[in-house]
Amino acid sequence: xxxxxxxxxxxxxxxxxxxxxxxxxxxxxxxxxxxxxxxxxxxxxxxxxxxxxxxxxxxxxxxxxxxxxxxxxxxxxxxxxxxxxxxxxxxxxxxxxxxxxxxxxxxxxxxxxxx
Amino acid sequence: xxxxxxxxxxxxxxxxxxxxxxxxxxxxxxxxxxxxxxxxxxxxxxxxxxxxxxxxxxxxxxxxxxxxxxxxxxxxxxxxxxxxxxxxxxxxxxxxxxxxxxxxxxxxxxxxxxxx
Numbered sequence: 001x002x003x004x005x006x007x008x009x010x011x012x013x014x015x016x017x018x019x020x021x022x023x024x025x026x027x028x029x030x031x032x033x034x035x036x037x038x039x040x041x042x043x044x045x046x047x048x049x050x051x052x053x054x055x056x057x058x059x060x061x062x063x064x065x066x067x068x069x070x071x072x073x074x075x076x077x078x079x080x081x082x083x084x085x086x087x088x089x090x091x092x093x094x095x096x097x098x099x100x101x102x103x104x105x106x107x108x109x110x111x112x113x114x115x
Numbered sequence: 116x117x118x119x120x121x122x123x124x125x126x127x128x129x130x131x132x133x134x135x136x137x138x139x140x141x142x143x144x145x146x147x148x149x150x151x152x153x154x155x156x157x158x159x160x161x162x163x164x165x166x167x168x169x170x171x172x173x174x175x176x177x178x179x180x181x182x183x184x185x186x187x188x189x190x191x192x193x194x195x196x197x198x199x200x201x202x203x204x205x206x207x208x209x210x211x212x213x214x215x216x217x218x219x220x221x222x223x224x225x226x227x228x229x230x231x
Binding site: 034041043044085087100102104106 | 119146148150155156157158159160163165170171206208210218219220221222223224225
């Protein structure tokens, strides 16, 4: 699985959009971009994933550049409860014969949302 | 609560003792994963089960570690002769099988192990 690079920490004001970048310059054509977050003392929580197109769900939006070498997770209206470590992960599509879907976490970005 | 549950939530043990953790995945999730997380680091993969079959093990899983999923439902992770370096959060995650290309893993709250 490709390696990702994220800033170690970011700040955001409550109510503003939080834009978390991720660099994955060695991503392969069959690798998805996943985002998880981990709130203090809890297990990681799935946020969103994408392959090529931009994606949006009730939690966030994922913008993937055309060359797929980087992506941005957008929390449109950050709240204090969004303070967490955010992990960007790339992994191949699930293939029972060669890939069992394990996630390779980096150190992530510590997002602090302040009042 | 229909999420992934783990017991105990906290365990303090003395070096050399054996410990066992339990994970109950979301009902009907065939895939089950164990991860370990040390302070300030992201989770690291330990092992994977599909139903009762253990299909992948990390090199992190030394001979002192053993995991089982006897009936394809709950899973246990046992550490024998614990060492201080085993102190960590042990996370369990489960996932459904019907999505063939991409899917998300649902994590439990973890078991925090402290070896004194």
